[in-house]
Amino acid sequence: MNICTLHEEKLKFLEEKAAAIRYDLIEAVINAGSGHIAGPLGMADIFSALYFHILNHNPKRPNWADRDRVVLSNGHICPVLYATLAHAGYFPIKELETLRKLGSRLQGHPHRGSCPGVETTSGPLGSGLSQAAGLALAARLNQETHYTYCLLSDGEHEEGNLWEAAMFIAKNKLNNLIAIVDRNNIQIDGMTETVMPLEPLGKKYEAFNWQVLEIDGHNIKQFVDAVNIAKATYEKPTVIIAHTIPGKGVDFMEYDYHWHSKTFSKDEAKLALSELRTLKGRIQSEHQ
Amino acid sequence: MLNPKLKLNPKLFDKKVEQLPTRNGYGEGLLELGDTHEDVVALCADLTESTRTEAFVKKFPNRFFEMGVAEQNLATVAAGLGISGKIPFITSYATFSPGRNWEQIRTTICYNNSNVKVVGCHTGLSVGPDGATHQALEDIALMRVLPNMKVFVPCDMLEAKKITKAIADVYGPCYLRLTREKTPVITTEKSPFTLGKGDIFWQSKNPKVAIFAAGPVIYEALLAARDLEKEKIEVEVICLHSVKPLDHHLILDSAKKVKGVVVVEEHQVAGGLGSAIAELLAQSLPKPMKFIGIEDSFGESGTPEELLLKYGISGERIKAAVKKLL
Numbered sequence: 001m002n003i004c005t006l007h008e009e010k011l012k013f014l015e016e017k018a019a020a021i022r023y024d025l026i027e028a029v030i031n032a033g034s035g036h037i038a039g040p041l042g043m044a045d046i047f048s049a050l051y052f053h054i055l056n057h058n059p060k061r062p063n064w065a066d067r068d069r070v071v072l073s074n075g076h077i078c079p080v081l082y083a084t085l086a087h088a089g090y091f092p093i094k095e096l097e098t099l100r101k102l103g104s105r106l107q108g109h110p111h112r113g114s115c116p117g118v119e120t121t122s123g124p125l126g127s128g129l130s131q132a133a134g135l136a137l138a139a140r141l142n143q144e145t146h147y148t149y150c151l152l153s154d155g156e157h158e159e160g161n162l163w164e165a166a167m168f169i170a171k172n173k174l175n176n177l178i179a180i181v182d183r184n185n186i187q188i189d190g191m192t193e194t195v196m197p198l199e200p201l202g203k204k205y206e207a208f209n210w211q212v213l214e215i216d217g218h219n220i221k222q223f224v225d226a227v228n229i230a231k232a233t234y235e236k237p238t239v240i241i242a243h244t245i246p247g248k249g250v251d252f253m254e255y256d257y258h259w260h261s262k263t264f265s266k267d268e269a270k271l272a273l274s275e276l277r278t279l280k281g282r283i284q285s286e287h288q
Numbered sequence: 289m290l291n292p293k294l295k296l297n298p299k300l301f302d303k304k305v306e307q308l309p310t311r312n313g314y315g316e317g318l319l320e321l322g323d324t325h326e327d328v329v330a331l332c333a334d335l336t337e338s339t340r341t342e343a344f345v346k347k348f349p350n351r352f353f354e355m356g357v358a359e360q361n362l363a364t365v366a367a368g369l370g371i372s373g374k375i376p377f378i379t380s381y382a383t384f385s386p387g388r389n390w391e392q393i394r395t396t397i398c399y400n401n402s403n404v405k406v407v408g409c410h411t412g413l414s415v416g417p418d419g420a421t422h423q424a425l426e427d428i429a430l431m432r433v434l435p436n437m438k439v440f441v442p443c444d445m446l447e448a449k450k451i452t453k454a455i456a457d458v459y460g461p462c463y464l465r466l467t468r469e470k471t472p473v474i475t476t477e478k479s480p481f482t483l484g485k486g487d488i489f490w491q492s493k494n495p496k497v498a499i500f501a502a503g504p505v506i507y508e509a510l511l512a513a514r515d516l517e518k519e520k521i522e523v524e525v526i527c528l529h530s531v532k533p534l535d536h537h538l539i540l541d542s543a544k545k546v547k548g549v550v551v552v553e554e555h556q557v558a559g560g561l562g563s564a565i566a567e568l569l570a571q572s573l574p575k576p577m578k579f580i581g582i583e584d585s586f587g588e589s590g591t592p593e594e595l596l597l598k599y600g601i602s603g604e605r606i607k608a609a610v611k612k613l614l
Contacts (some may be wrong), residue, residue, distance in 0.1 A: 070541070112371065120371065121400040127364045127392050131400075134368015134376075141329070143373070161392065164361035172353075206478050266539075 006224045010053065014220050017087060018048035022249050023276045024096055025083040030269045032100035035108065038246035038274040039153065042184045042217065046242060047054035047084040049220045050149065054257035059089035062116040065254050068146045069119050073128020073162075074153035074182065075109040076261070082106050082115070090117040126159025128152065129179060133169050136177040139268055147231070148177045155187035158196045164206070169237045178230045179210075179239040182217065184246040186257035205239050217242030250275050289517075291491050295478040301514065307470035310407050310504065313445035314338025314466055318377060322348045325456050329369060330356050331378045333362045345365035359385040363392040363406070368451075370402030373570075375456055382408025382424030386463060390430055397461045398434045405455055406431070407464045410518045412503065412554030413582065413599055414469040414592035423587040429559025431463040432532045439532040440483075441502035441553075441561070444474045447481065449527055454483040467554075469592050471504035474527075486535040488542070490514075492522035497610045498542040499525045499553040502561045505601060506518025509552050511608040523610055530592045531561050539565060540573055548576040548613030552606060554596075557581040578609035 006014075022044045029035040051057070055068045072081050079099065086093040091105070098104035105115040109123030120131045132150035139146055155164060169177060179199070189195050198204075202212040211233050215222040223242065230238035246260070247253025250272045264272060290296050299305050309564060321328045322344050329351045330606035332341045336354070345352045355362045359380050366376035380386060386393050386406050397404045411424040432439045440455065440462065442448035455462040474489070475481075489506065490499075490513040501509045509525045516523055524542055528535060543549055549569065562579040569575050582599055596602060 033320055060611075120368070124391055124395050127360070127367075127396050130361045130397055131368040132362030133361075134365040134370070135372055137365065137366075138369050138372030138374050139353070142372075159362065161360040164356075164358035165364070168355065168358070168361055168365060 005219055005226050006053065010205045011220060014048045014052055015045070016045040019249070019276070020208045021048060021080060021083045021087055023273070024086065024093060025079040025241050026269075026272055026276060028083060028096040028099045029079050030211060030264055031097050034263050035079055035100060036077070036261050037263070038186065038253055039074065039077040039182065039184065041248045041250060041253070042244035042246045042271065043077055043080050043124070043151070043182050044221055044248070045218045045225055046180065047080050049223050051084050051088045054226060056146065059117065062090060066144065066146050069148040071120050071128050071132040071135065072110055072122055073132070073150055073151045074156055075122030077153070078110045081110065081118070085117040091115070092163070096128045125153065125156035126161040129165035129169070132177055132179070132223070133165055133174060136174045139176055140174070150177060152179060152181045154181055154185065154192050154198060154201070155195070155200050155281065157201065166205065166208045166210065169218070173235065174237050175234050176229060177237055179237070181241045182244055183241050184244045186246045186260050188260050190257050194273065202241055210237060211236045211238040212241060213238060214241045214243065217244035218248060289307060289491060290377070291488050294480065294487055294489065295476050296489065297473055297476055300472065300474060300510070307472055308445040309468060309470050310442050310445055310448040310593060311327060311340045311466045311468065313442065313448030314407060314452050314464065315343055317449040319343045319347060320584070321453060321456050322351065325375060327373060328375045328377065328456055329353065331362055331366055331376055333357055333359050333380040333385065334379055335409070337592040339407065341379050343446065344598050348554045353440060359389045360392050363389040363404070366391070366404045367396035367400055367402040370397070370404040371400065375403055375405065377405045377407055379407040381410040381422055382427040382465065383410070383422060386427055386430055386584045390493050394434055398436045401436050401460060403459050403461070405462045405464060407466060409466045410468045411465050412467055412505070413587045413595040413601070414467055414554065416469065416592045416595065417589045419589040420586035425556050425582050426559070427463070427585065428531055428555050428561065429563070432559070432564060434461070437532065438462045438530070440530055442529055443502070443504055443527050444471060446473060446475045446477065446479070450481045451529060458483065465503065467504055472507050474507060474510070482534065484530045484533050486526050486528040486530070487528045488524055490523065490525035492517070492524060495522045495524040495546050496546050497523045497613050498546045498604045499523055499548060499550045499552060499606065499610070500528055500539065500561065500565055501525065501526050502531055503554055505552055505554045508601065508603045509606055512603040512610070515603065516607060521610065521614065528561060529551040531564055534564050534568060536568060539568060543569055543573050543575050546575070548578070550578045550580060550606060551611070552601070554579050555600060556582055576613055578608055578610060578613060
């Protein structure tokens, strides 16, 4: 088991990385002219922590057999995945300009084999947890020790396929799989609790025989601690429910479900980027 | 006459011809793969006995995963295994898999290009008394439109076994269509078999009509060919176990020699083998065609014989179609 301790200096580094990821993902979406923004902004801290602290991976060898796997079940937030992969060195940051363009490796929703670092094809919701289960099961059969991290949206818990996977993973005690739910409370048609109430979400997982850890998804230290607890738990699979703010870092987007998949006007884009330029200090202070 | 090179069952037209369901061939093939291919794993959605997965379960319990009645999870867990070096065979009834979980198969198996073998049991009207809910008549159409997917329809138990073993060595998504009822064993262990290649089961010196068929229903076509020979009407009967990829070379070669083409299958006429052949011939060698299959309806409860007769998939209907093309 690989426990990751986190020092103050590293924490600061991860927060700065998250800010850079936010900036670049917004530029990429502006450049593309379409794509999701609020979800990716909300998950930037978790992506920074994963790729720059937690994962055992090698961007120069994306198919290395012993790497930890990341399955992005909610494929629509791929701008944050792409921006993070670019910062980690899987491909040049400049390539983010090609997002959603003809011939690009950065497809509108992630596609396995198209872009280094993308483990599975995703976008249609509710099927990523099952695919992650398949990866974790294969690792167990092969007696491999890597972890599979599955990132999920909250809205996709309305899909039946996801709960089929939740039953299967608990039945097989796949403790080499760690699920992370982006609990940002928004989906396309409105707030999740209006569209289709999910609460009590944690209790639902507990009833399915999972260990449930609830954290502030913008507090990197809490996230790293939760991953360490998950790795130390053998009798059950673990889900980390990360409470996040959709649109985090851009005032006029935060908490507003309309930004789930809406794109910027030119003025809004300028405003968003100018807000992000002054982001570093603000995000850090919110943790303290 | 039956093609002597194919070493088909010499007792094919005996009343007591040996009969076994194609699903048995799958079960035997899977069991052998267990020994020869350590990466082969099996997943089933609460139908291990009926889908003939049971022998594998007993011999290789650590390589079998019971998924419960959850076909979407069946396909997607397999998708993850298939991109991790495993060769998962997933089974259920075809109306549920690849029916209910079609989108998962599209995205996570086909687009993802995962090495999953989808095995659909209980296809065709011959499912019988269970009724229309359990009679998959649309599965070939659903699978053959998917990029990366290959589609195989064995004519008998032995061909099912050969296909099962062969697809383990072909990387990528495959669909294997199986049936519940016992049907004549048409081929023998010695019959030559190449995955993806069709075979002329019944040949004539100067055929006037080519009859293409996939699945056990080809037996009806062979019976029809034998009757027609007595009436001095010469036909060819071609077995196409591979709906995708389609054996273009063989189909065009046969079609060149004849006035018209009949296609026989236990599937909706729309989207099945007949459609695949029509797509080819319409572009390369247009010929008058007749389609023997289910014509835009659901089945119902009944014995397999009653159902095939009622829905017009019979030797008599094949003979009539041939005569109309002369």
